[in-house]
Amino acid sequence: xxxxxNKLVAxxxxxxxxxxxxxxxxxxxxxxxxxxxxxxxxxFEEVKAENTSVTAILDTKTGEIAALGLMKxxxxxxxxxxxxxxxxxxxxxxxxxxxxxGNLIDFxxxxxxxxxxxxxxxxxxxxxxxxKEISTILTIxxxxxxxSIQGNFAVxxxxxxxxxxxxxxxxxxxxxxxxxxxxxxxx
Amino acid sequence: xxxxxxxxxxxxxxxxxxxxxxxxxxxxxxxxNIASEKATMEISATELESRFASNQSLTSKxxxxxxxxxxxxxxxIEINSVIIDNKVQANLLNGNMDNIAVxxxxxxxxxxxxxxxxxxxxxxxxxxxxxx
Numbered sequence: 211x212x213x214x215x216n217k218l219v220a221x222x223x224x225x226x227x228x229x230x231x232x233x234x235x236x237x238x239x240x241x242x243x244x245x246x247x248x249x250x251x252x253x254f255e256e257v258k259a260e261n262t263s264v265t266a267i268l269d270t271k272t273g274e275i276a277a278l279g280l281m282k283x284x285x286x287x288x289x290x291x292x293x294x295x296x297x298x299x300x301x302x303x304x305x306x307x308x309x310x311x312g313n314l315i316d317f318x319x320x321x322x323x324x325x326x327x328x329x330x331x332x333x334x335x336x337x338x339x340x341x342k343e344i345s346t347i348l349t350i351x352x353x354x355x356x357x358s359i360q361g362n363f364a365v366x367x368x369x370x371x372x373x374x375x376x377x378x379x380x381x382x383x384x385x386x387x388x389x390x391x392x393x394x395x396x397x
Numbered sequence: 398x399x400x401x402x403x404x405x406x407x408x409x410x411x412x413x414x415x416x417x418x419x420x421x422x423x424x425x426x427x428x429x430n431i432a433s434e435k436a437t438m439e440i441s442a443t444e445l446e447s448r449f450a451s452n453q454s455l456t457s458k459x460x461x462x463x464x465x466x467x468x469x470x471x472x473x474i475e476i477n478s479v480i481i482d483n484k485v486q487a488n489l490l491n492g493n494m495d496n497i498a499v500x501x502x503x504x505x506x507x508x509x510x511x512x513x514x515x516x517x518x519x520x521x522x523x524x525x526x527x528x529x
Contacts, residue, residue, distance in 0.1 A: 239516070241475055241478060241480075241486055241516070241518075242475060242476045242477070242478060242488070262488070263478070263486070263488050263510070263520055263522060265513050265515050265516055267515055267516075276515055278513050278514070278515045280510045280511035280513065280520055281511070282461055282462060282508075282510035282511055283510045283511070283520065283522060285428075288424075288425060289426050289427065289428045289429070290423065290424055290425070290426060292428075296462075302461065303457060303458055303461055304454075306457050306461060306511040306512070307511060307512075307513075309515075
């Protein structure tokens with residue numbers, strides 16, 4: 211009787227560990243991802259900002275990917291430009307974040323390796339209270355326990371109803387190039 | 398040139414120089430130095446997160462860009478950030494990671510940059526440790 215009980219407990223423990231391991235392997239997270247955007251025009255001061263505390267989550271079971279960048283987290287070289295970005299253009303007090311939710315098409319966790327893979331992602335980027343569909347190709351590889359994701363895409367201020375005043379229009383590029391670098395680790 | 402005119406010219410040049418300095422200061426002013434600013438409030442990590450969770454837009458309006466001091470227990474250290482009570486992520490200014498370990502009770506001062514509802518954590522940047 212005692213033996214049976216012990217066996218049952220042992221089975222339960224093994225089972226629980228097993229369940230934990232399965233659920234632990236599903237999500238890869240980066241809390242310090244990098245987003246850089248640039249809208250510089252030749253001959254004018256560079257319009258570029260970097261955010262190094264972007265959150266990215268990848269569900270390795272489904273290939274779902276989500277990223278969140280806080281607007282106040284974007285740092286410019288020029289403090290006045292940073293102030294204008296927050297107050298006049300992105301209105302970060304009203305719209306404090308940008309969120310992307312999408313899917314990595316044909317994602318297969320098993321096939322990840324140290325060799326770079328190119329995968330298409332499509333999803334919705336929400337910013338400044340507006341949504342836009344984004345589709346881009348990401349470079350993905352897995353080294354040890356971390357998955358690295360890199361890529362870029364372009365958007366325009368009009369996509370998100372951001373008005374650029376005439377007086378600075380020629381100093382800001384029409385297309386804003388966004389670069390992303392995530393290093394996700396198992397959670 | 399009379400003496401009067403000479404003085405006028407000199408003061409005009411001085412004024413122009415001063416104005417140019419002001420304009421330069423406005424256009425290319427220094428960034429805020431968060432580490433030298435005083436915290437506007439002190440709060441526990443758990444309390445801070447629950448304020449955002451219960452009313453994001455109001456708390457954002459009140460706290461974004463403000464320098465706040467947050468205390469709690471470190472439950473993870475990742476790159477240059479400490480995670481406090483799983484509710485706050487404070488990114489420390491470079492070179493401030495010494496003498497910090499998981500399990501420590503810590504107070505940090507930094508700029509509140511907002512609420513991450515994917516992970517349900519509040520993010521703070523340019524943080525420095527406050528030693529009690």
